Structures are given as structure tokens and as C-alpha cells.
Amino acid sequence: MxxxxxxxxxxxxxxxxxxxxxxxxxxxxxCDFATRKVLPKYYRGQFIVTxxxxxxxxxxxxxxxxxxxxxxxxxxxxxxxxxYGLLGCCIYTLVSxxxxxxxxxPEGGSFKMPLIxxxxxxxxxxxxxxxxxxxxxxxxxxxxIVVLKYYRWKVxxxxxxxxxxxxxxxxxxxxxxxxxQGIILHx
Amino acid sequence: xxxxxxxILGFSSLxxxxxxxxxxxxxxxxxxxxxxxxxxxxxxxxxMLPFTFxxxxxxxxxxxxxxxxxxxxxxxxxxxxxxTPGTPSAIATAFDGYPLAQQGKAGxxxxxxxxxxxxxxxxxxxxxxxxxxxxxxxxxxxxPAEYFSLALLGLTSVASLGGKNGxxxxxxxxxxxxxxxxxLDPISGVKxxxxxxxxxxDGFNLIPALIGLFALSEVFERLETKLPETSGSxxxxxxxxEWPKWRDYWKLKRVTLQSSLVGTLIxxxxxxxxxxxxxxxxxxxxxTSKTPETFGKGNPEGVAASEAANSAxxxxxxxxxxxxxxxxxxxxAVLISALMIHxxxxxxxxxxxxxxxxxxxxxxxxxxxxxxxxxxxxxxxLWVKVALxxxxxxxxLIISIAVVxxxxxxxxxxxxFACLGFGVxxxxxxxxxxxxAPIVLGMVLGSLAESSFRRAxxxxxxxVFFTRPASLILILVSILFFALPFIQAHRDKKxxxxxx
Numbered sequence: 001m002x003x004x005x006x007x008x009x010x011x012x013x014x015x016x017x018x019x020x021x022x023x024x025x026x027x028x029x030x031c032d033f034a035t036r037k038v039l040p041k042y043y044r045g046q047f048i049v050t051x052x053x054x055x056x057x058x059x060x061x062x063x064x065x066x067x068x069x070x071x072x073x074x075x076x077x078x079x080x081x082x083x084y085g086l087l088g089c090c091i092y093t094l095v096s097x098x099x100x101x102x103x104x105x106p107e108g109g110s111f112k113m114p115l116i117x118x119x120x121x122x123x124x125x126x127x128x129x130x131x132x133x134x135x136x137x138x139x140x141x142x143x144x145i146v147v148l149k150y151y152r153w154k155v156x157x158x159x160x161x162x163x164x165x166x167x168x169x170x171x172x173x174x175x176x177x178x179x180x181q182g183i184i185l186h187x
Numbered sequence: 188x189x190x191x192x193x194x195i196l197g198f199s200s201l202x203x204x205x206x207x208x209x210x211x212x213x214x215x216x217x218x219x220x221x222x223x224x225x226x227x228x229x230x231x232x233x234x235m236l237p238f239t240f241x242x243x244x245x246x247x248x249x250x251x252x253x254x255x256x257x258x259x260x261x262x263x264x265x266x267x268x269x270x271t272p273g274t275p276s277a278i279a280t281a282f283d284g285y286p287l288a289q290q291g292k293a294g295x296x297x298x299x300x301x302x303x304x305x306x307x308x309x310x311x312x313x314x315x316x317x318x319x320x321x322x323x324x325x326x327x328x329x330x331p332a333e334y335f336s337l338a339l340l341g342l343t344s345v346a347s348l349g350g351k352n353g354x355x356x357x358x359x360x361x362x363x364x365x366x367x368x369x370x371l372d373p374i375s376g377v378k379x380x381x382x383x384x385x386x387x388x389d390g391f392n393l394i395p396a397l398i399g400l401f402a403l404s405e406v407f408e409r410l411e412t413k414l415p416e417t418s419g420s421x422x423x424x425x426x427x428x429e430w431p432k433w434r435d436y437w438k439l440k441r442v443t444l445q446s447s448l449v450g451t452l453i454x455x456x457x458x459x460x461x462x463x464x465x466x467x468x469x470x471x472x473x474x475t476s477k478t479p480e481t482f483g484k485g486n487p488e489g490v491a492a493s494e495a496a497n498s499a500x501x502x503x504x505x506x507x508x509x510x511x512x513x514x515x516x517x518x519x520a521v522l523i524s525a526l527m528i529h530x531x532x533x534x535x536x537x538x539x540x541x542x543x544x545x546x547x548x549x550x551x552x553x554x555x556x557x558x559x560x561x562x563x564x565x566x567x568x569l570w571v572k573v574a575l576x577x578x579x580x581x582x583x584l585i586i587s588i589a590v591v592x593x594x595x596x597x598x599x600x601x602x603x604f605a606c607l608g609f610g611v612x613x614x615x616x617x618x619x620x621x622x623x624a625p626i627v628l629g630m631v632l633g634s635l636a637e638s639s640f641r642r643a644x645x646x647x648x649x650x651v652f653f654t655r656p657a658s659l660i661l662i663l664v665s666i667l668f669f670a671l672p673f674i675q676a677h678r679d680k681k682x683x684x685x686x687x
Contacts, residue, residue, distance in 0.1 A: 012378070014383040016383075046620055048619075049616060067372075067379065071374070072645060073645065078364075078636075079368040079379065082368070082633075083361075085361035086361035089354050089355070090358060103352065105618075106620055108618050109412040110411055111411070113410040114407040114408075117410055117582075117586075118407065118611060122607065124586075124590070125603050125607060129600065137587055137590075140583065141583050141587060144586065145579055148414060150577065150579035150580065163584065171591060178598045180600070
């Protein structure tokens with residue numbers, strides 16, 4: 001196995017994934033700082049996204065060198081074709097950005113509430129094995145509605161309990177979806 | 188004459204309360220299954236199957252087929268109201284259906300999807316009845332090279348899905364195609380981009396990906412701005428209940444019929460699927476429209492094209508099933524097991540040995556479409572009310588639906604995390620002008636394109652794509668379809684430049 005193949009093999013592992021993510025975050029922060037004075041503000045968003053796509057493409061390209069070669073059309077052939085296509089588009093977009101020919105970043109709102117909600121969603125899913133689907137979903141719905149500044153408690157209770165009951169009868173009883181029961185119910 | 192006699196025989200077998208009840212139950216269940224993200228038409232048919240064991244063969248089949256038909260329509264309900272396609276075949280419906288709902292015309296989106304579904308379903312069944320045998324002969328001759336070329340043709344619709352920025356759309360399609368390669372390679376068994384995660388051996392599941400990319404990304408985008416405090420989130424609440432008039436449906440006749448034909452033809456080819464049918468029809472409708480620039484912004488033609496095609500593909504998928512015993516889709520594979528449970532062998536002999544059963548099935552499919560229309564019309568008055576739910580309640584509910592839908596596919600929390608991940612990625616990509624639709628297109632077509640390409644090369648080398656006439660024609664059409672928007676844009680640019 002060549003050194004590139006070994007490197008690709010190492011990246012295609014759980015520790016490799018962790019390393020990729022850490023380097024990814026560092027890479028994006030570095031690029032953002034490096035180009036703050038060069039790029040206008042209205043291009044920074046798509047510049048970062050394009051760089052992220054290029055990074056993912058290059059990581060995947062290196063990993064393809066670890067794929068075993070067999071047959072006329074190898075497992076790496078089509079992934080590489082898609083990677084080259086994606087890289088080409090990213091390079092074109094970067095050149096357009098630096099030449100000022102790309103459309104400006106669309107006007108967006110604040111990151112605050114989406115990030116808060118993403119955090120709530122991650123907590124919702126992460127706690128599901130412990131609280132169980134039904135309790136966890138009930139808590140999520142109440143918290144999720146209140147965070148959005150809706151305080152009509154009768155409606156909140158009806159919606160939450162109604163939705164849990166709907167899921168229980170339809171998905172759990174009728175469709176036999178095995179929702180996590182949670183440690184609390186087992187205790 | 189024989190055909191007419193058989194059809195009369197088929198319709199006569201439906202006279203009675205039991206067959207009509209069976210069809211109605213199948214339609215209601217199918218619409219529910221189709222509307223719920225995470226539940227696919229094949230899952231609906233499979234879930235209904237045990238209930239039909241003790242029924243007579245004809246009742247069993249008409250009920251299961253009604254589920255299959257209705258679930259293809261059901262996916263459009265959530266696609267229009269909350270931008271969460273209930274089935275992959277309703278993805279293209281969301282492109283224009285949801286913008287219609289955002290403009291306060293949810294009734295229009297739902298009405299057009301209903302009528303187009305019914306018309307598409309009827310056209311598909313009529314073609315099935317009239318041409319099933321000759322079409323089956325064509326279907327079975329499809330070489331992997333032709334499947335690859337068909338997938339390539341499907342990918343050309345990325346040029347019309349990308350809006351103004353064709354390069355970004357193309358890049359996103361490549362990204363989607365790359366994501367479709369994650370998992371164990373189907374031919375050599377190599378672990379591709381799995382990072383040691385067993386859950387990734389089968390790759391990313393399409394349902395969580397599309398729920399994340401469409402529904403969750405939309406939710407996160409809505410959260411960027413302050414939500415309105417009063418109930419109802421659209422400017423003109425009065426229009427929620429407004430429905431198209433018959434003359435509005437009549438204006439869509441060309442695109443509906445055109446898409447029905449395309450959908451039926453694509454559905455005939457085993458493995459092609461209703462998703463490809465709806466994407467191709469959407470793309471064709473856009474190319475042949477007088478106002479292509481309005482697609483993606485609430486053009487009723489987009490909704491009609493997608494829905495007519497995905498419903499018509501059901502009739503097409505039944506062609507290889509009944510005539511050759513080859514399932515054209517996951518749902519028809521379940522139908523084959525239903526036939527076998529009742530000691531029936533699908534194939535040419537079924538037509539001669541059991542004409543009452545076969546033509547009774549055809550008749551039931553025609554009746555099922557009419558029942559879909561009635562139930563859809565009654566139910567749509569209810570679905571449209573979703574648009575009036577305050578955003579503060581709707582957003583957590585959509586997220587909960589997304590979690591349930593993603594989990595229900597494989598009973599796996601990994602899929603839920605994947606859905607969330609796709610939601611975040613989709614939100615960021617959308618925020619900076621990268622379109623979502625091509626990613627989904629790439630994921631839908633990626634595995635078909637790759638497996639067909641590799642099988643074709645193994646069977647006949649690289650030249651097989653150009654030596655087989657059907658494949659060559661499809662490739663040339665694909666190149667033309669892909670290049671046309673860029674040529675048109677270049678011509679428009681030249682025209683707008685000053686003459687000197």
C-alpha cells in the first residue's frame with residue numbers, strides 16, 4: 001500500500017473522522033481570518049461554504065486511494081469523477097468571487113435563534129435513549145414552543161399531549177416502530 | 188373486442204360493497220402513509236399485506252394496489268403544506284407547491300396536485316390496459332447502458348433546477364452524487380467513506396436526507412427572522428381556502444398529459460422509479476413552458492408535472508409486474524409476494540388464466556383514482572388549515588415529525604442525527620445561494636447511475652454506451668438538455684449588450 005493509500009485508510013476510520021473535523025474547523029477559521037481584508041463582507045459566506053466543499057472533496061479524494069483495486073471499473077472511479085466535478089465547480093466559484101463576478105450573498109437574518117434551536121434539537125436526540133421517545137418529545141415540544149415566545153399553556157399542553165398520543169397509536173401500536181423506551185421507564 | 192369484454196368483466200367484479208370498501212380503505216391508508224415522511228409506499232403496502240392474507244385474492248390485490256396508488260398522491264400533501272415531501276417522488280412537487288403555500292395559495296397547490304395525480308393515475312392505467320404486452324417487451328430489453336443514460340438524462344434537469352447559478356447547481360449535484368457513494372460498494376464490497384461506522388455501510392438513507400435538506404433547513408431559515416406573533420403566517424389568510432377553478436385546471440391540460448405520458452414510460456422500466464419520473468417531467472415542463480423563469484417560485488405547472496408523472500408511473504410499474512413477473516419498484520415487489528401468497532404467478536399466463544382477476548385489478552385502479560379524488564377533495568379542506576397554524580407551534584411540530592420520520596425508516600437514532608446534520612448543512616448552503624434540489628437529485632440518481640455504468644462496462648466495455656442506439660440517443664439528448672440553458676443564457680447576454 002502506498003503512503004497516500006495508508007493515509008487515506010487512516011482517515012477512513014473513527015479517529016480519522018475526528019481529526020478531519022478538527023482540521024476542518026481550524027482550516028475554515030484560518031481562511032476566514034486570512035481573507036477578511038481581501039474579500040468584501042458580502043462574499044464571505046459563500047467563500048467559506050465553497051472552501052468547505054473543496055476541503056470535503058480533497059479529503060474524500062485522498063480516501064479513494066485506499067480503496068482496493070479490482071476489475072475494470074474500480075470502486076474509486078465514479079467517486080473520483082464526482083469529486084473532480086465538484087472541485088471544478090468550487091474553483092470556478094472561487095475565481096468568480098475574487099473577480100467580483102459572483103452574485104452577492106443573499107440577505108440573511110440572525111444566527112442566534114437557529115443556533116439555539118440546533119442545540120435544543122441535538123439535546124432532544126441525544127437524550128432520547130435516556131428519557132425515552134415519549135417523555136423526551138413532550139419536553140422538547142414544550143421547551144421548543146416556549147423558546148419561540150408562545151405562552152398559551154392550554155394550547156401547548158393540548159398540542160404536546162395530542163402529538164405524543166398520535167405517535168403512540170399510529171407509529172408505536174399500528175406500525176410497530178420501536179421507539180427508544182429510555183432508562184427512566186425501565187427503572 | 189376481447190379487451191372490452193374483459194374490462195366489462197373486470198368492472199362487474201367491483202359491483203358490491205366489499206370491493207368498494209376495500210378500495211376506499213386502501214386509499215385512506217395510502218394517503219396517510221404517503222403524507223407521513225418516513226413511511227414509504229412500499230412500507231404502506233407491506234404493512235397492509237398481513238391484513239389481506241385471509242381475503243380473497245381479488246380483494247387483497249385491489250386493496251394493496253389502492254394503497255400503492257394513493258400513497259404516491261399522499262406525499263404531495265406535506266410537500267405543499269410544510270415543504271416536507273412525504274415520499275421521494277413528491278420532492279419535485281415541493282419546488283413549486285411550497286412556494287404557492289408561502290404565497291397564501293395552499294389551496295391551489297393541494298388542488299392542482301390532487302387533480303394532476305388523478306389524471307396521471309388514470310392515464311397510466313389506460314396505457315397499462317391498452318399496451319401492457321408490447322411495452323413489457325421493450326422494458327425487458329433495457330441494458331444497463333440505457334439505464335445509465337436514463338440516469339444521465341435525469342441529471343440534466345439540474346440545469347433547470349439551479350435557477351440563475353448553473354455552476355452552483357452542477358456542483359451541488361456532484362455533491363449529491365458523491366454522498367450517494369457512501370457505504371459498501373455494491374460490486375466489490377469496498378467500504379467507501381464509512382469512517383468505521385457500521386450505520387454507514389448502507390450509505391445515507393434518502394428519507395432522512397431529504398427531510399433534513401427540505402424541512403429542517405427551511406425551519407432553521409425561518410428562525411433567522413422574528414416570527415409573527417399573531418396566528419397565521421401568511422399575508423393573505425383569506426386565500427388559504429381558495430381553490431383553482433375548472434378553467435385553471437384546463438389551462439394545465441398540456442403539461443398534465445405530457446407528464447402523465449412521461450411518467451408512465453419511465454415507470455415501465457424496472458428500477459427507474461417514480462422519483463426519476465417526477466424530476467424528468469418537471470424538467471420537461473419547465474423547458475416547454477412559456478414562463479420557465481417562474482418555476483421554483485410557485486408555478487402551478489411545476490406541481491402538475493411532478494404529480495401527474497409520479498402517479499402515472501404506478502401504471503407503468505405494473506406493466507413488467509403483471510406481464511413478466513418483474514417488479515418495477517419496491518412496492519411492486521411487495522405486490523408480487525401478495526400474488527404468490529394467493530397462489531398466483533404473474534406473467535403472460537395470468538392474463539389468459541385469470542382474466543377476471545387481472546381486468547378486475549385494472550378496473551379497481553380506475554375506481555381508486557376516482558376515490559382518491561373524492562377523499563383528497565374532502566381532506567384537502569383540512570390540510571390547508573396547516574398553513575394557518577402559528578409558526579411557534581408549527582416549527583417544533585415539524586422538527587418532531589422529522590425526528591419520527593427519520594427514526595421510523597430503520598429504527599435508528601443514527602438516521603435522526605443524519606437528518607439533523609443534513610438540515611444544518613442544507614440551511615447553510617441555502618443561506619449562501621447553493622440550491623438544495625440538485626443534491627437530492629444526485630442522491631436519488633447516484634446509485635442507479637453508478638451500478639448501471641459499472642455493469643454496462645463489465646458487460647460491453649466503454650464503447651457500449653455509444654454502440655447501443657437507445658443509449659446513444661439518450662446521451663445526445665442529455666448533452667443537448669444540459670447545454671441548452673447555458674446557450675440560452677449566453678444568447679440573452681449578447682442580446683442585452685449594446686449594439687456598438
